[in-house]
Amino acid sequence: MSDYKTNRNFMKSDFAESVHDISDQANKVPYPPLQKPLPEGEVVLIDLPEPNADLMHKPGFHRLLLERQSRRKFTKESLSLDELSYLLWSTQGVIVKLGQGYASRRPVPSGGARHAFETYLVINRVEDLEPGIYRYLPFSHRLYFQELAQNLPALLTEANLGQKFVGNAAAVFAWSCIPYRAEWRYMGHSHKNLLLDAGHVCQNLYLAVEALGLGTCAIGAYDQAAMDAMLELDGEDEYVIYLAPVGKV
Numbered sequence: 087m088s089d090y091k092t093n094r095n096f097m098k099s100d101f102a103e104s105v106h107d108i109s110d111q112a113n114k115v116p117y118p119p120l121q122k123p124l125p126e127g128e129v130v131l132i133d134l135p136e137p138n139a140d141l142m143h144k145p146g147f148h149r150l151l152l153e154r155q156s157r158r159k160f161t162k163e164s165l166s167l168d169e170l171s172y173l174l175w176s177t178q179g180v181i182v183k184l185g186q187g188y189a190s191r192r193p194v195p196s197g198g199a200r201h202a203f204e205t206y207l208v209i210n211r212v213e214d215l216e217p218g219i220y221r222y223l224p225f226s227h228r229l230y231f232q233e234l235a236q237n238l239p240a241l242l243t244e245a246n247l248g249q250k251f252v253g254n255a256a257a258v259f260a261w262s263c264i265p266y267r268a269e270w271r272y273m274g275h276s277h278k279n280l281l282l283d284a285g286h287v288c289q290n291l292y293l294a295v296e297a298l299g300l301g302t303c304a305i306g307a308y309d310q311a312a313m314d315a316m317l318e319l320d321g322e323d324e325y326v327i328y329l330a331p332v333g334k335v
C-alpha cells in the first residue's frame with residue numbers, strides 16, 4: 087500500500103460505522119443559509135436575463151437540465167443492451183487514447199486524463215444478460231462477466247443501507263477507484279481530483295439517463311466493506327466510491 091492511506095480512506099463511505107451519530111439537523115439546530123449572505127450596507131446587484139433556451143444551438147440540452155432529477159421509482163421492465171451500452175459509453179467510454187496509451191480522452195473530464203475508475207455493473211434485468219456482476223472494459227467497449235450472483239436485490243439493498251430502490255433497480259452502476267492510476271502522476275494531490283472526477287462521471291450518467299427516458303439516483307450512502315466485498319475489491323488499492331441504480335421510469 088502507498089503512503090496515501092489517510093487520503094484514500096477519506097474517499098470511502100463511513101455511513102455504516104456512523105449510523106448512531108446525531109447531526110445538528112436531528113438536534114433541531116436551525117438550517118444554515120442556502121446562499122452566502124450579502125455584505126451589510128449598500129451593495130451592487132445586477133439583474134440577469136432569464137435563462138434563455140432560444141440561445142441553444144441544441145435546444146434539447148436546456149430541457150435535459152430542467153428535467154434532470156434523482157429518480158427512485160423504477161418499473162420492473164428490463165433495460166435494453168443498447169441503452170446500457172450508451173450509458174457506459176457516455177460515462178466512461180474511450181474516445182481516443184493519448185500518447186502511447188498513458189491516458190485517454192473520454193466523454194467526461196478527469197484531472198490529467200487519468201480516469202482512475204472502473205465501472206462495475208450489478209445487473210438484475212438487462213435484456214440478453216444474465217443477472218450478475220460485470221465490469222466495463224472501456225478500451226474495447228465490452229463487458230467482462232465477473233460472476234453469476236444469487237439474491238442480488240437483497241444483497242444490494244443491504245449493502246446500500248436499506249435503500250430498496252437500489253437493490254431492485256434493473257442495473258446498478260458501481261464506480262470503484264484505483265487511486266494509484268492518479269497517484270502515479272499526482273502523488274498525494276490526487277485524491278481531491280478523484281472525488282471531483284467521480285462527480286463528472288455520475289453527472290454524465292444523469293444526463294444520458296434523462297435523454298434516454300430512464301431514471302437514476304446518485305448514491306453516496308452505502309456500506310463500504312459490503313460493497314467492496316460484493317465486487318471482490320481489496321478495499322485498499324481499489325474500492326467503491328459512488329453508485330447509481332438505473333431503471334425505467
Ligand SMILES: Cc1cc2nc3c(=O)[nH]c(=O)nc-3n(C[C@H](O)[C@H](O)[C@H](O)COP(=O)(O)O)c2cc1C
Nearest residue numbers: 154155156157158249288303304305306307308328
Ligand atoms: C454525492 C451524492 C450522494 C448522494 N447519495 C444519495 C443516497 O445515498 N441516497 C439517495 O436516495 N440519494 C442520494 N443522492 C441524491 C440526492 O439526494 C439528490 O441529488 C438531491 O436530493 C437533489 O435532488 P435532485 O438530484 O433530484 O436535484 C446523492 C447525491 C449526491 C450528489
